[in-house]
Amino acid sequence: MPYEAELAHALLTVTRATLLTRRVFTSSTKGTLSKTDTSPVTIGDFGAQALIISSLRHAFPNDAIIAEEESSSLASNPTLTSEILSLVSSTSLSPEEEARLGGSIKDESQLLSLLDMGKSTGGPSGRVWALDPIDGTKGFLRGGQYAVCLALIEDGDVKVGVLGCPNLPLSDTAPLPTSAPDPDDASTGVLFSATLGGGASSRPLTHTSSKPQTDGVKTIHMHSLQPDNIPNATFCESVEAAHSSHSDSSAIAELLHIPLSQSVRMDSQAKYGSIARGAGDIYLRLPVPGKGYVEKIWDHAAGDLIVREAGGVVTDARGQNLDFGRGRRLEGNTGVVAAPQGVHDVVIKAVREVLEGKKDVDR
Numbered sequence: 001m002p003y004e005a006e007l008a009h010a011l012l013t014v015t016r017a018t019l020l021t022r023r024v025f026t027s028s029t030k031g032t033l034s035k036t037d038t039s040p041v042t043i044g045d046f047g048a049q050a051l052i053i054s055s056l057r058h059a060f061p062n063d064a065i066i067a068e069e070e071s072s073s074l075a076s077n078p079t080l081t082s083e084i085l086s087l088v089s090s091t092s093l094s095p096e097e098e099a100r101l102g103g104s105i106k107d108e109s110q111l112l113s114l115l116d117m118g119k120s121t122g123g124p125s126g127r128v129w130a131l132d133p134i135d136g137t138k139g140f141l142r143g144g145q146y147a148v149c150l151a152l153i154e155d156g157d158v159k160v161g162v163l164g165c166p167n168l169p170l171s172d173t174a175p176l177p178t179s180a181p182d183p184d185d186a187s188t189g190v191l192f193s194a195t196l197g198g199g200a201s202s203r204p205l206t207h208t209s210s211k212p213q214t215d216g217v218k219t220i221h222m223h224s225l226q227p228d229n230i231p232n233a234t235f236c237e238s239v240e241a242a243h244s245s246h247s248d249s250s251a252i253a254e255l256l257h258i259p260l261s262q263s264v265r266m267d268s269q270a271k272y273g274s275i276a277r278g279a280g281d282i283y284l285r286l287p288v289p290g291k292g293y294v295e296k297i298w299d300h301a302a303g304d305l306i307v308r309e310a311g312g313v314v315t316d317a318r319g320q321n322l323d324f325g326r327g328r329r330l331e332g333n334t335g336v337v338a339a340p341q342g343v344h345d346v347v348i349k350a351v352r353e354v355l356e357g358k359k360d361v362d363r
């Protein structure tokens, strides 16, 4: 199977990092800092990024990396740096698995230099890994959903995508969660993955060295929805109204005769994983007027491939494919609309009708 080695590595490194973030999630102190753009970052984000970059440098030394965080956000904070080092030094993987990932991080200076190895500018050619060590940091801090996201992009196309979603139910048939998860519940925690042309899968996040990662793997599919049954669809969107316009999504739902009670708000790329396994149907991310926000590739690459491989279509709000070959951001796209193949056209028509009806608004 093409990209088999890359997928196996991505699954293991995302597992190790997600288990680290879970330890921070359940701890009372998360070492939260505010970045220059005022968004939050925690020792969980830094720890997960350093571990994943370290393993990628070990296994694929010639590949470029684009990652969200950088060491300057730590603002030379020695207390937090040493907390992160102790966090990355404790592992629940076996010695063999640790060896596959290149082992642990030696000291603070290695930790800081690894954090800064995700500064590639990307572009239309070559291999680049896109990493979001914690997507949905606000959800992570609120006790809600978050995801550890890693994708391999080659010549602008996503070839491998893995999402670690520690707070989603393991069961593919469980409904979209609407309340805070119980992190101690053994039926919580799932990994989603896909390779281009190889389909999409889910598997348990719970990991012990005696339980290989091939245990519990299931192929996942979106619901096959047709225009006639759109009113039965469930849609999901960001919790944060600053990230996706809630008023536009309500207007679109009304046009499609989808009751608003069928909307679920959750943080992070857990939305992509949820619709890919049929625990929801449509993901709407609608530009907020006046913001001019350009989406980052690490917020979408893995989810885009997982949904497409599960039988969905992912475009921006104008119906254009997401273009991952334009650098660190999705410079050619605005918003995201992900839906099953059978209804994506109808959903885009409604999205355009609502957004174009407000053309006078700066967006």
Ligand SMILES: Nc1ncnc2c1ncn2[C@@H]1O[C@H](COP(=O)(O)O)[C@@H](O)[C@H]1OP(=O)(O)O
Pocket: 039, 040, 068, 135, 136, 137, 139, 237, 238, 239, 240, 242, 243, 244, 266, 267, 268, 269, 288, 291, 293, 299
């Ligand atoms: N104005 C914005 N519009 C859309 N997405 C945003 C905006 N500001 C931040 N984000 C990003 O949205 C992602 C979370 O999405 P969701 O709300 O669906 O969970 C985060 O990665 C966050 O980036 P950041 O890391 O800078 O906070």
Ligand SMILES: [Mg+2]
Pocket: 132, 134, 135, 136, 298, 299
């Ligand atoms: Mg993110």
Ligand SMILES: [Mg+2]
Pocket: 045, 068, 132, 133, 134, 135, 136, 137
């Ligand atoms: Mg993040």
Ligand SMILES: [Mg+2]
Pocket: 039, 040, 068, 137
């Ligand atoms: Mg962030």
